[in-house]
Amino acid sequence: MTDVEERLRRIRGGGEGKRHNARTISALTSNPGCTRRAVADLAGVDKLALSRHVGFPGQFGQSPFAITRGQQFEAQVKADGCAELITLLREHLMLSLPEVSYEDLNDVGGNTDNRLRHLETRNKLGRRDEPGTLFDHPMLTLDVAGRQVFLEPDLIAFQVKGKFHIVEIKSFAVIDGQADGAKVAAAAIQSAVYVLALRDLVTAQGMSPDDVSHNVILVTPKDFSNRPMVTFVDVRKQLTVLRRQLSRLTRVEELLDLVPDGLSLSLDNDPHDVTFDLGSIEARYMPQCLNTCELARFCRHEAQGSTYAMGRTVTEELGGVQTVTDVLDLARGVLPPTPEQAEAAALLRLAWSIRRESLGNAA
Amino acid sequence: MRLSIEELERRMDDLRADMRRAAAAGHSDLVRDLRVELRGLEGEWDKALAGLARERPARTAGPSGPTPAASLLPLREQVHHALTLLTVPAAPRLIVAVHQAFFGASIPNARLTSLRRDEEKSFRSAPFARPYYLCPALTADRLAPSRGLLSVSTWPLVDRLVGPLSPRVHFLVSAIKIAEAIERAPEYVPEAVRLLARFAANIPGGGDGREPGTVASAARAELVIHEETDRIAREKAAKRTQRLTDVQRLFGVRLEAVSLVEDAG
Numbered sequence: 015m016t017d018v019e020e021r022l023r024r025i026r027g028g029g030e031g032k033r034h035n036a037r038t039i040s041a042l043t044s045n046p047g048c049t050r051r052a053v054a055d056l057a058g059v060d061k062l063a064l065s066r067h068v069g070f071p072g073q074f075g076q077s078p079f080a081i082t083r084g085q086q087f088e089a090q091v092k093a094d095g096c097a098e099l100i101t102l103l104r105e106h107l108m109l110s111l112p113e114v115s116y117e118d119l120n121d122v123g124g125n126t127d128n129r130l131r132h133l134e135t136r137n138k139l140g141r142r143d144e145p146g147t148l149f150d151h152p153m154l155t156l157d158v159a160g161r162q163v164f165l166e167p168d169l170i171a172f173q174v175k176g177k178f179h180i181v182e183i184k185s186f187a188v189i190d191g192q193a194d195g196a197k198v199a200a201a202a203i204q205s206a207v208y209v210l211a212l213r214d215l216v217t218a219q220g221m222s223p224d225d226v227s228h229n230v231i232l233v234t235p236k237d238f239s240n241r242p243m244v245t246f247v248d249v250r251k252q253l254t255v256l257r258r259q260l261s262r263l264t265r266v267e268e269l270l271d272l273v274p275d276g277l278s279l280s281l282d283n284d285p286h287d288v289t290f291d292l293g294s295i296e297a298r299y300m301p302q303c304l305n306t307c308e309l310a311r312f313c314r315h316e317a318q319g320s321t322y323a324m325g326r327t328v329t330e331e332l333g334g335v336q337t338v339t340d341v342l343d344l345a346r347g348v349l350p351p352t353p354e355q356a357e358a359a360a361l362l363r364l365a366w367s368i369r370r371e372s373l374g375n376a377a
Numbered sequence: 378m379r380l381s382i383e384e385l386e387r388r389m390d391d392l393r394a395d396m397r398r399a400a401a402a403g404h405s406d407l408v409r410d411l412r413v414e415l416r417g418l419e420g421e422w423d424k425a426l427a428g429l430a431r432e433r434p435a436r437t438a439g440p441s442g443p444t445p446a447a448s449l450l451p452l453r454e455q456v457h458h459a460l461t462l463l464t465v466p467a468a469p470r471l472i473v474a475v476h477q478a479f480f481g482a483s484i485p486n487a488r489l490t491s492l493r494r495d496e497e498k499s500f501r502s503a504p505f506a507r508p509y510y511l512c513p514a515l516t517a518d519r520l521a522p523s524r525g526l527l528s529v530s531t532w533p534l535v536d537r538l539v540g541p542l543s544p545r546v547h548f549l550v551s552a553i554k555i556a557e558a559i560e561r562a563p564e565y566v567p568e569a570v571r572l573l574a575r576f577a578a579n580i581p582g583g584g585d586g587r588e589p590g591t592v593a594s595a596a597r598a599e600l601v602i603h604e605e606t607d608r609i610a611r612e613k614a615a616k617r618t619q620r621l622t623d624v625q626r627l628f629g630v631r632l633e634a635v636s637l638v639e640d641a642g
Binding site: 089093094095096097098100101104111112114115116117118120121122123124125130144146 | 468470516522523541542543545547548551576578579581599602603629630631
C-alpha cells in the first residue's frame with residue numbers, strides 16, 4: 015500500500031471508502047475551492063455519518079419518495095425494450111426503424127463487478143461491425159484528482175449515425191415547456207460528467223471525442239402526466255467548466271500537503287477531536303453547499319459572522335471584507351479601510367447614511 | 378375451472394413439497410403464501426369429497442371455490458398461461474398485466490421474484506420431475522440468465538435466447554398476440570384493450586389501440602424489419618448451447634467470482 019493510500023485510510027478511519035459518483039463530482043465542481051470537501055471525498059469519508067458524529071445530524075439527499083418516483087419513471091420509459099424511449103427518439107432524432115438494438119450493461123453474466131462491467135461497456139460501445147443503438151447503464155470511468163472513479167450512470171447511452179448521445183431520464187416535470195431551473199442545471203452538469211467520461215472511453219477506443227454529442231437528451235414527464243417528453247440540453251458550457259475544475263482539482267499529494275499530518279476523521283475518535291481536525295482543513299462555505307454537501311451545516315455554523323456565508327453576491331459586493339463585524343465598523347466609519355477595501359467601504363458608508371436618514375435612530 | 382379430486386391431491390402434494398423447500402431455505406413469506414394456497418385447496422378437496430359421498434354424478438355441482446380476485450391455480454400455472462399467450466419471454470410486469478387482463482386474476486408481483494429461484498431449486502433437487510419449468514431467458518452473448526425475463530422450459534432454446542434486437546421483437550410479438558387474443562375473446566375486455574393501447578402508442582401506425590387488427594398489422598409491418606436479423610443472431614448463439622449442462626441450459630451460465638480480468642487498455 016502506498017503512503018498516499020495509507021494516509022487516506024487513516025483520514026477515513028479504516029474500512030471501505032465511499033465512492034464518487036456523478037453527483038459528488040458535479041458538487042465538487044460547484045465549489046472547487048473547498049479543501050475540506052475535496053479531502054473528505056478523496057478519502058472516501060462517509061460525510062453524512064461524520065456530520066452526525068460532530069453534532070450536526072440532519073437529512074441530506076433526495077427523499078425516498080423522490081427516489082422511488084424516479085425509479086418508477088425510469089422503469090416505465092425503459093419497459094418493453096425501451097418502447098416509449100424508442101418512440102420518442104424516432105420522433106425527435108429521426109431514428110430509423112431498424113435501429114432498435116438494446117444492450118443491457120447492468121451486469122455481465124449475472125456479475126456486477128465494476129471493472130468487469132467497464133470492460134464490457136468498452137467492448138460493446140467500441141464495436142464497429144455491428145454498432146448498437148441503446149446501451150442500458152454503461153459503466154464509465156473518469157479520472158478525478160489522480161484517481162480513477164467508476165461512474166454508474168443512471169442512463170442510456172445512445173448511438174445514431176455514428177454519434178453517441180447521453181440520455182438522462184429525470185422525474186421532475188416539465189410543465190408547459192418550463193422546468194425548475196436548478197434541477198435542469200443539476201441534470202446538465204451531471205450529464206456533462208457522463209459526456210466527459212464517455213468521450214474518454216471512445217478516445218481510448220481510437221475514435222474521435224466529437225463522436226460523443228454535446229447535446230444531451232433529457233427525458234422527463236410532460237406537464238402533469240406520466241407521458242415522457244424529450245428536451246435537448248446543450249452542455250458545452252458545463253463541459254468547459256467541468257474540464258477546468260477537474261484540472262484545477264489539485265492532485266492527491268498536493269491536497270494532502272494542505273492537511274496536517276496524523277489528521278483523522280474516524281468515527282471511532284472522540285467527537286471533539288474530530289471537530290478540531292475537521293476545523294483544521296480549510297473550507298469555503300456557501301449557501302449553495304446546503305444542497306450539495308452533507309457537511310454543510312457544520313460549515314455554516316463555523317462560518318457564522320463571516321461575509322462569505324451570505325452567498326456569492328454579497329461576497330462579491332464586499333470584496334476584501336472578511337467578517338460582518340468589519341462590515342459594520344467600516345460602515346460606521348470606526349475602522350479605517352485598507353486600500354483594497356476602499357471601494358466597498360465607500361459603498362457601506364453611503365448605505366449607512368441612507369439608513370440613518372430614513373430610520374433615524376429607530377433601529 | 379374445476380379440478381378433479383385426484384388433481385387436487387396432486388397439487389396439494391406439490392405445494393407441501395414446495396413449502397418444505399421454502400422452509401428449509403428460510404423463506405418464511407413464501408411459506409405463508411403457500412400455506413394460504415394449500416388451505417384453499419384443502420377446502421376444495423373437502424367439498425369435492427363431500428360431493429363424491431353424496432351422489433355419484435357430482436359433476437353437476439356448480440363452481441364453488443375460486444373467487445375472481447385470486448386464482449385457485451398455483452402461481453406457476455398462472456405465469457405459464459400468460460407466457461403461453463405471449464409466446465415470447467416477458468418481464469414480470471407484463472406477465473402480471475396480461476394475466477390480469479385475460480384471466481381476471483391478479484398475481485402478487487412480489488411472489489414472482491421468488492418464483493424463479495424456487496423453480497431452479499426444484500429442478501436441481503429433482504430434474505425434469507415437472508412437465509415444465511419457468512426459467513429465465515438467456516442472453517445470446519453469454520448464455521447468462523437475462524435480468525427479469527421469464528420463459529418456459531419447453532420452448533425451443535432458440536426462442537428463449539435474447540439478442541440485441543430481441544427486446545423489440547418481443548414487444549412487437551406481444552402486441553400481435555394480445556391483439557389476436559382480444560379478437561378471439563367472446564366479449565369486450567376493457568382491461569385488455571387498455572393494455573393493447575399502451576402497445577399501440579409505441580408502434581408506428583398502431584393507432585389508439587381500439588382496433589386490434591390495426592395494431593397487429595402495424596406490429597407485423599415493423600416486425601418484418603427486425604425478425605430476420607434477430608433470428609440469425611439467436612440461431613448463432615443457440616449453436617453454442619450444446620455444451621451446456623441441463624441446469625445451465627434452463628437457468629443460464631453465471632459468471633461468478635471472476636479472477637480479475639486483465640485490463641486490456
